Amino acid sequence: MSKVAFDIRSIGAIRIGPRGALRVRLGDARLVWTTIGSWLPTLPFFIFSLAFLLLPSASIAVRSFQGAQGEFTLANIQQIFMRPDLLRAYENSILISIVTALSGGIFGFLVGYAITLGNLPHSLRSMVLTFSGVASNFAGVPLAFAFIATLGQKGLVTQLINSLLGTNIYHSGFSIYNFWGLSIVYTYFQLPLMVLIVIPALNGLRREWREAAEGLGATKYHYWRYVAFPILLPSLLGSMILLFANSFGAYATAYAFSGLHINLVSIVIGNNISGNVLYDPGLGNALALGMVVIMAVSIALYSYLQRRSELWLR
Amino acid sequence: MTRRPSLWVWLWLVAWAIFSWLPLVASFDFSLRARKGILSWQAYLNVFADPGFYESLWFSFQTAMLTIVVSIFLVVPTAYWVHLRLRRARPVIEFVTLLPFVVPAVVIAFGLIRLYCCPPISFVSSPLLLVAGYVVLSLPYMYRAADNGLRALDVRMLNEAAQSLGANEFQVFFLVILPNLRTGILSGAFLTFAIVMGEYTLSALLAWPAFGPYMQYVGVFKAYESAALAIISFAITWLAMLLMQWFARVSAAERALTAPR
DSSP states (O other), X not given: OOHHHHHHHHHHHHHHOSOOHHHHHHHHHHHHHHHHHHHGGGHHHHHHHIIIIIHHXXXXXXXXXXXXXXXXXXXXXHHHHHOHHHHHHHHHHHHHHHHHHHHHHHHHHHHHHHHHHSOXXXXXXXXXXXXXXXXXXXXSHHHHHHHHHHHSTTOHHHHHHHHHHSOOTTTTTOOTTSHHHHHHHHHHHHHHHHHHHHHHHHHTSOHHHXXXXXXXXXXXXXXXIIIIHHHHHHHHHHHHHHHHHHHHSOOHXXXXXXXXXXXXXXXXXXXXXXXXXXXXXXXXXXXXXXXXXXXXXXXHHHHHHHXXXXXXXX | XXXXXXXXXXXXXXXXXXXXXXXXXXXXXXXXXXXXTSOXXXXXXXXXXXXXXXHHHHHXXXXXXXXXXXXXXXXXXXXXXXXXXXXXXXXXXXXXXXXXXXXXXXXXXXXXXXXXXXXXXXXXXXXXXXXXXXXHHHHHHHHHHHHHHHHHSOHHHHHHHXXXXXXXXXXXXXXXXXXXXXXXXXXXXXXHHHHHHHOOHHHHHTTOOOHHHHHHHHHHHOHHHHHHHHHHHHHHHHHHHHHHHHHHHXXXXXXXXXXXX
């Protein structure tokens, strides 16, 4: 007997109460209806998710393998691997995500450390937290504007450096519109996100562990190297993977730099939709699929690490 | 025993403060320089004199409200029902509500357009598709807000108590459960509001005159006004997040009072 049928029966037994085998079997039809009835209230949710999340995603996957006449083909996928510009787009997106996951991750960890274990006044702590909540949601177009006003050619910091040191950073190769410039911009929303997700882990470090280590003669270095860091490692890595995904999917921030000449996957897909450049639906699907695959792998890794970290921290 | 913060702690904190505040300070400074040689509110006056500003802001506001209402009606009853009667559906629902984290907004937009662009279902020109897309983006936040609230309640006990007093299923949900989840749902709603108000990807790709695309449009032509818009947008996000955190705190305090002991 299949598992589902067994499930239905066990519900029925509770519902109808202990009766003879014959009666249970007679009740089967009714039990099926109770099961359907118990799923019924979730129907709107599932229909909605199916229509606007699952089907659109699934159709991307299916159409990636379809040619113009709907026949099965691998040409779309192959095309990505044959076009250096598209491969470069993936490479850039992955690189900027790694760089900003590291920069935001390390910086965020240090700030998180400062406000959880740094014995700072409570008011400072809650100010950093509130600001992080805002800043992690402050991405996209206005963030691009803010950084143009800061590090653009006429930005405040650019001018400041110019008048203080007498050098124009744009003449020495810096630009907010290139890879490293965009990395700084992305770090702006990565850092507060890291602060928000690393704090629960840091709060999970128990005082007793430190006291026990110190009681056994450990220095601060020993404690961090052999106790705290190994415990934190899975959740730190997990958080950084989340940051990776966060910047890998970003579109608006990069697009808002209209002078930007970095080739990113999200921008290529966006252009494919609005028909700015090449209009090749099959290729667009394959590009989007590639993006989802990379995201899915990183989120799977994240949830694995999350389970690992729950061994010690909760 | 209270230890004093070390030098390193202050160093990280100062670095954080500079990196976090400098772009805002610079935008504000830049936004005041619309008139040559003097500081003035001219850029803000220009923004406030533009009907497009109000139209796009109003459009995004309406979209955000509709998104919040739809999201609440979709997520909260489902989360409640799953808690009460259908625990085995929980992993499925959690998986679905996490998907918007896995599928980037640009890919969701792409999928929606491709699926609803052409007959038999031509739906791209309806603003409801935009709302549907935003509801999808809000699913993770809204579900978690509702789920956290429900975890803190003893749903079964409340349900039995209300039913023994003669309430039917609908009365239990609307008169007992919903009021108990109010603050948690509101915090999810404000987060959704903050996200929708500044959102660019979906609204631009589906070609709607929302606040995000308006800012982008202004940014192409006007430098000072775009800096002013960055400040205004930051203020909106700030306000929404402050309200969200306030409600989250109230919710946590209520939870502490009503938690099953």
